[in-house]
Amino acid sequence: MRDAYQEQMSALNTVLGQMVEEVGRAMEMSTRSLLEADLELAERVISDHDAIAEQSVEAEDLAFKLMALQAPVAGDLRSIVSGFQLVSEIDRMGALALHVAKVARRRHPAKVLPEEVAGYFEEMGRLAVELAHNAHRVLESQDYHDALSLMDDDDAMDDLHRHLFTVMMDREWEHGVSAAVDVTLLGRYYERYADHAVLIARRVVFQATGKTPEQLLEAS
Amino acid sequence: MRDAYQEQMSALNTVLGQMVEEVGRAMEMSTRSLLEADLELAERVISDHDAIAEQSVEAEDLAFKLMALQAPVAGDLRSIVSGFQLVSEIDRMGALALHVAKVARRRHPAKVLPEEVAGYFEEMGRLAVELAHNAHRVLESQDYHDALSLMDDDDAMDDLHRHLFTVMMDREWEHGVSAAVDVTLLGRYYERYADHAVLIARRVVFQATGKTPEQLLEAS
Numbered sequence: 001m002r003d004a005y006q007e008q009m010s011a012l013n014t015v016l017g018q019m020v021e022e023v024g025r026a027m028e029m030s031t032r033s034l035l036e037a038d039l040e041l042a043e044r045v046i047s048d049h050d051a052i053a054e055q056s057v058e059a060e061d062l063a064f065k066l067m068a069l070q071a072p073v074a075g076d077l078r079s080i081v082s083g084f085q086l087v088s089e090i091d092r093m094g095a096l097a098l099h100v101a102k103v104a105r106r107r108h109p110a111k112v113l114p115e116e117v118a119g120y121f122e123e124m125g126r127l128a129v130e131l132a133h134n135a136h137r138v139l140e141s142q143d144y145h146d147a148l149s150l151m152d153d154d155d156a157m158d159d160l161h162r163h164l165f166t167v168m169m170d171r172e173w174e175h176g177v178s179a180a181v182d183v184t185l186l187g188r189y190y191e192r193y194a195d196h197a198v199l200i201a202r203r204v205v206f207q208a209t210g211k212t213p214e215q216l217l218e219a220s
Numbered sequence: 221m222r223d224a225y226q227e228q229m230s231a232l233n234t235v236l237g238q239m240v241e242e243v244g245r246a247m248e249m250s251t252r253s254l255l256e257a258d259l260e261l262a263e264r265v266i267s268d269h270d271a272i273a274e275q276s277v278e279a280e281d282l283a284f285k286l287m288a289l290q291a292p293v294a295g296d297l298r299s300i301v302s303g304f305q306l307v308s309e310i311d312r313m314g315a316l317a318l319h320v321a322k323v324a325r326r327r328h329p330a331k332v333l334p335e336e337v338a339g340y341f342e343e344m345g346r347l348a349v350e351l352a353h354n355a356h357r358v359l360e361s362q363d364y365h366d367a368l369s370l371m372d373d374d375d376a377m378d379d380l381h382r383h384l385f386t387v388m389m390d391r392e393w394e395h396g397v398s399a400a401v402d403v404t405l406l407g408r409y410y411e412r413y414a415d416h417a418v419l420i421a422r423r424v425v426f427q428a429t430g431k432t433p434e435q436l437l438e439a440s
Binding site for chain 2 (some may be wrong): 062064067068074077078081084085088165168169173177178180181184185188
């Protein structure tokens with residue numbers, strides 16, 4: 001019974017790892033479609049999105065099968081519940097990448113971003129993809145030290161996000177309200193994407209140690 | 221064993237119902253603090269937020285206890301997993317109400333909203349509170365007909381959200397970029413709040429019928 005559990009749990013983590021890698025790729029393409037007004041790339045993110053939704057269903061089915069194994073022990077149950085929560089986080093990251101692609105498509109052939117903020121989004125995109133990649137890595141390794149350090153990578157995103165508002169507010173913004181609205185929403189999408197990657201790391205810490213990051217800190 | 225399950229499941233649903241009612245109250249106060257630049261009210265939402273976080277922990281503990289009951293049957297497990305997912309939805313609604321209060325506080329003593337969009341937020345606030353209230357009702361009743369009709373109430377919020385952008389983009393917006401950024405983010409917070417209420421309704425449909433709303437529709 002233990003063997004069946006280990007085997008299926010590892011299958012679940014593999015699917016989750018693939019999913020987070022895919023939402024990372026989606027955000028990479030979305031960012032490029034945004035920066036280069038590349039309609040084809042935006043369309044590809046939009047049409048690929050269904051595949052992510054299908055993987056979610058597959059992952060939830062795997063988690064339900066794990067639960068149905070005769071009497072998994074308490075710690076196992078917590079890991080399985082984490083599995084469901086991880087599916088939600090990754091789904092949400094996929095939806096946010098999709099939102100970015102849709103903004104790029106809506107404004108095509110125009111570029112969405114005024115030149116003076118394009119660099120911010122290039123960097124936010126790079127960070128987002130890196131966070132997804134690292135989330136994949138800690139999901140596979142279940143290394144809670146790595147997961148804890150991933151949680152700090154979010155700070156760089158928050159800094160960029162704050163600076164973006166400074167650019168819009170404090171300097172002479174000459175690009176009108178429409179561009180400001182787009183930049184505001186896009187900034188929010190990247191920031192939330194990073195938040196979800198951090199939540200994945202939190203759940204890995206919990207799966208690996210049975211403690212929240214705060215509880216670990218208290219104990220050390 | 222069945223009795224213990226029923227009793228604890230009903231305790232969990234009661235806590236979830238209280239939580240969603242509280243995030244409804246929070247959004248009601250946030251909206252008033254926003255419309256009336258009422259700092260005291262904004263502060264209250266911000267300090268009350270910890271209580272909602274504590275209830276989340278309590279609800280998750282109840283759900284874990286339910287799981288630990290000897291061999292709950294497959295349908296029960298699905299309901300318990302729904303319970304965890306409901307906690308996440310409600311948490312998120314609380315966080316969004318908190319965001320609104322923080323914007324009101326940040327701009328105090330100035331009003332955040334230009335007069336011409338205040339009416340939109342009054343209505344979005346009213347809808348948000350109504351959605352939370354209805355989510356509470358269907359959580360208690362587990363009536364899937366009611367839950368399905370709640371899912372349409374979201375359309376009114378989406379319409380308001382779209383109109384809001386029209387006001388900022390199409391007319392002569394004389395309130396500058398800073399106000400446009402605030403209005404954009406606030407609009408997004410209300411829209412997401414409504415989305416989460418709809419997701420609660422979806423989960424109630426699933427708890428009550430074992431089917432998603434789409435599967436129910438196909439079968440009818």
